[in-house]
Amino acid sequence: MAVRQEEFVLNMGPQHPSTHGVFRIVLTLDGETVVKADPVPGYLHRGIEKLAEARTYTQVIPYTDRLDYLASMLMNWGYVQAVEKLMGIEVPLRAEYIRVIVGELARIASHLVATGAMASDLGGLTGFLYTFRDREEILDLFEMVCGSRLTASYMRIGGVAKDLPEGFVPKAKEFLKKFTLSLAEYNGLITGNEIFQRRTKNVGILSAEKAVDMSLSGPVLRASGVGHDLRKVRPYSIYPQFEFEVPLRTNGDCFDRYYLRVLEMAESVKIIEQALASLPEGPVMAKIPRIIKPPAGEVYTEIESSKGIMGVYIVSDGSPKPYRVHFRRPSFINLGYLAEMVRGWKVADVVAILGSLDIVLGEVDC
Amino acid sequence: MDDISNVSKITEPVQKRILAKIAAAHPEINVSEAGHLHVPVDSLTAVMRDLKENFGFDYLSNVTAVDYLEYMNVVYDLCRVGTPYMLHIIVRIDRENPVVPSMVPLWGGALWQEREIYDLLGVIFTKHPDLRRILLDDTWEDHPLRRDYQWMSGRD
Numbered sequence: 267m268a269v270r271q272e273e274f275v276l277n278m279g280p281q282h283p284s285t286h287g288v289f290r291i292v293l294t295l296d297g298e299t300v301v302k303a304d305p306v307p308g309y310l311h312r313g314i315e316k317l318a319e320a321r322t323y324t325q326v327i328p329y330t331d332r333l334d335y336l337a338s339m340l341m342n343w344g345y346v347q348a349v350e351k352l353m354g355i356e357v358p359l360r361a362e363y364i365r366v367i368v369g370e371l372a373r374i375a376s377h378l379v380a381t382g383a384m385a386s387d388l389g390g391l392t393g394f395l396y397t398f399r400d401r402e403e404i405l406d407l408f409e410m411v412c413g414s415r416l417t418a419s420y421m422r423i424g425g426v427a428k429d430l431p432e433g434f435v436p437k438a439k440e441f442l443k444k445f446t447l448s449l450a451e452y453n454g455l456i457t458g459n460e461i462f463q464r465r466t467k468n469v470g471i472l473s474a475e476k477a478v479d480m481s482l483s484g485p486v487l488r489a490s491g492v493g494h495d496l497r498k499v500r501p502y503s504i505y506p507q508f509e510f511e512v513p514l515r516t517n518g519d520c521f522d523r524y525y526l527r528v529l530e531m532a533e534s535v536k537i538i539e540q541a542l543a544s545l546p547e548g549p550v551m552a553k554i555p556r557i558i559k560p561p562a563g564e565v566y567t568e569i570e571s572s573k574g575i576m577g578v579y580i581v582s583d584g585s586p587k588p589y590r591v592h593f594r595r596p597s598f599i600n601l602g603y604l605a606e607m608v609r610g611w612k613v614a615d616v617v618a619i620l621g622s623l624d625i626v627l628g629e630v631d632c
Numbered sequence: 633m634d635d636i637s638n639v640s641k642i643t644e645p646v647q648k649r650i651l652a653k654i655a656a657a658h659p660e661i662n663v664s665e666a667g668h669l670h671v672p673v674d675s676l677t678a679v680m681r682d683l684k685e686n687f688g689f690d691y692l693s694n695v696t697a698v699d700y701l702e703y704m705n706v707v708y709d710l711c712r713v714g715t716p717y718m719l720h721i722i723v724r725i726d727r728e729n730p731v732v733p734s735m736v737p738l739w740g741g742a743l744w745q746e747r748e749i750y751d752l753l754g755v756i757f758t759k760h761p762d763l764r765r766i767l768l769d770d771t772w773e774d775h776p777l778r779r780d781y782q783w784m785s786g787r788d
Contacts, residue, residue: 307766307767308653308765308766308768308769308773310786311767311768313776314750315777315780316777316783319779411664417643470785476740478690479689479739479741479742480714480739480740480741480743481692481693481739481741481742482741483690492713493714494713494714496690499714499715499716500711500715500716500717500718564668564698564707566694566707566709566718568693577691577693577694577709579694579696579707580715581698581710582670588695589698590698590699590777592694592696594694594696594709598744598748599741599744599745600746602739602741602743602744602745631767
C-alpha cells in the first residue's frame with residue numbers, strides 16, 4: 267500500500283507558552299519540517315499611537331510602560347528623550363546617572379526573562395526559576411524608586427520623578443555583588459548544558475548581511491557579528507563616561523543570541539557599578555514649563571533598548587498634545603524576519619528560534 | 633556631559649558634510665534647517681538607491697507616516713551601521729491617492745513596517761510583495777491613525 271504524503275497546516279498560538287504572549291504563527295509542515303510560516307501579530311494591539319494623540323506629552327509616559335513591559339524604564343527613556351530633544355531640554359547630571367542605573371537594571375531584568383524563558387522553552391524549567399529569582403530583586407529595587415515593579419513610569423520630561431530613596435545605593439550594590447555569582451550559575455545550569463547546546467548551536471543561523479538588510483537590531487544583530495550598539499556608536503545620555511564592552515558573537519545561531527545576552531548582563535553590571543560609584547549630587551529634574559508645549563516640528567531619536575533599537579518619532583503642532591507619535595519597536599521589526607528564519611527547520615526548532623529572538627508582544631503589537 | 637558634547641563636536645560637521653554632498657548630487661532634494669531631507673515622491677526610489685549604494689546608508693531604521701488632512705508625509709530614517717550618522721527623509725504624498733514606491737527591494741526591513749503603515753494609515757506601497765493588514769483584523773474598515781478617524785473613547 268502506497269503511503270500518502272501531503273503537507274499539513276499547524277496553528278501555533280495565539281495562546282501558547284512558547285510564543286511569550288498572544289502571538290500566532292501558522293506553520294505549513296512537511297512531516298516535521300517547516301515549509302512555510304506565516305506569523306500573525308496584532309492580538310495585543312491597543313492603538314497606543316492613536317491614544318497618545320489625545321493625551322498630553324506627560325500623560326503618554328505610562329503608555330510607554332506597556333510597550334516592552336519587561337523593560338519599562340527603557341521605554342520611558344526612549345520617549346522622554348525624544349520630547350527633550352524637541353524642546354531642547356538639558357537633563358541634570360544626577361538624573362542622567364539615575365537613568366543609566368535604572369535603565370541598565372531594566373536591561374538585566376529583560377535579559378533575565380529572555381535567558382530563563384529560552385531555557386524553559388527548551389525543556390529546562392529550572393533555568394527559568396533561577397533567572398526569575400534574581401529578577402525579583404531588580405523589581406524590588408524598582409519598587410523602591412517608584413513604587414511600581416513592572417510599569418515604572420519613573421522618568422519625566424526633564425529628569426526622573428523623584429530622587430533615589432535612602433538605602434537604594436547599598437541595596438543595588440549588594441545585588442550586583444550577588445548577581446555576578448548568579449551569572450556563573452546560569453552558565454553552569456543553562457549555557458553549559460549539553461542538551462541546551464545541541465538544541466541551539468547551528469540552529470536558525472542568521473547572516474550579518476541579512477540582519478542588516480532586515481533592519482534587525484539588538485542582541486539579534488550583534489550575535490551575527492554586527493557591532494551596532496547605540497550606546498557606543500551614537501552615544502546618548504552619559505554613556506561615553508563609562509567603560510564597557512559591546513559583546514559580539516559571530517555564528518548568528520540561537521546559541522549565540524542566547525549567550526550574547528548573558529555577556530551583555532555582565533557589561534550592564536560594570537556600567538551600574540561605575541554609575542553608583544560616581545553618582546553626583548544635585549537636582550533630578552530640569553526646570554521645565556508647567557504645561558509642556560514643544561515648538562511645532564518633528565523629531566526622531568533612538569536609544570538602545572534591551573531588545574534592540576527603540577526609536578520615537580514625534581510631530582508637534584505647538585499644542586499641549588502630540589500631533590503624532592510613532593514608536594519604532596525592535597521586537598516588531600525583529601519578528602518581521604521570523605518567517606524566513608524558521609523555513610526549513612523542524613517544529614521544535616521554531617520554539618528555539620522564536621525564543622532566541624526575545625520578543626515581547628506588548629511591544630510588537632503596540 | 634562633556635563627553636557627549638565632544639562626541640557631537642566630531643559628528644556634527646561630518647553630518648553636515650554628508651547632507652551637503654547629498655544636496656549637491658540631488659538638486660531636487662530640499663534640505664530643511666533641521667537637516668531633514670524633503671524628497672519628491674517621483675524621485676524617491678532613485679534617491680534611496682543612491683543613498684544606499686553610494687552614500688553607504690545600508691540600514692533602514694524606521695518607516696512611518698503622518699496624516700496632515702490636506703496631505704500625508706511618509707518618513708524614513710536611514711543610518712550607516714556602526715556609525716552615528718542618520719538621515720531623516722520626508723516624502724509628501726497626495727492624501728486622496730496615497731501611493732508611494734515600496735522600499736522592500738532596497739531594504740527588507742521595510743517589509744513589516746510598510747504593512748503597518750498600510751494597515752493604520754492606508755498608504756499604498758507599490759511593488760510591496762505582501763501588502764495586507766498586520767495589526768488589525770483583515771475585515772477592519774478604514775485606517776485608524778488617520779486624523780479624521782472617528783473613535784470611541786472610554787475617557788475625555
